[in-house]
Amino acid sequence: MPIPLDWGRAWQPYPITLLYGAIGGMCLGQAVAAVWAVAKWRSDDGCVLGFGGEENEREKRARWIEEVRADEEEMLARVKRNDEYGKRRRKEE
Known part of the structure; x- marks a missing residue:
């Protein structure tokens, strides 16, 4: 996995590629969706935080x-x- 390094920039001391951000965002979204689904399933009326x-x-x-x-x-x-x-019709014929 290529890591672009430019040590002169402020954000480069901790090099993180866009791929890591995408994977982290996907994992966070999956976790939030799982918590939401469980909360909706566990509630009596299917309402979570006033929604749904x-x-x-x-x-x-x-x-x-x-x-x-x-x-x-x-x-x-x-x-x-x-x-x-x-x-x-059949009777008439």
Whole structure:
């Protein structure tokens, strides 16, 4: 791993390449994400430090389920109408 050395600069007595900074940043991000995930998992409502509560998610999920059920009922009604229409057509022929 190349280390650029220029001892005349103030930051060079401790030579650290950009790669070390990138690896350190990635490790720090992974650690913060792991702590956040565990805190969210351990909390009752999924809220961590006032962020990410599940109330809104539950409301969204409930609305989505209602929409899906309404769509299913509409599709079943269409199938029933189509079946009745097909039976009438066959009787007429």
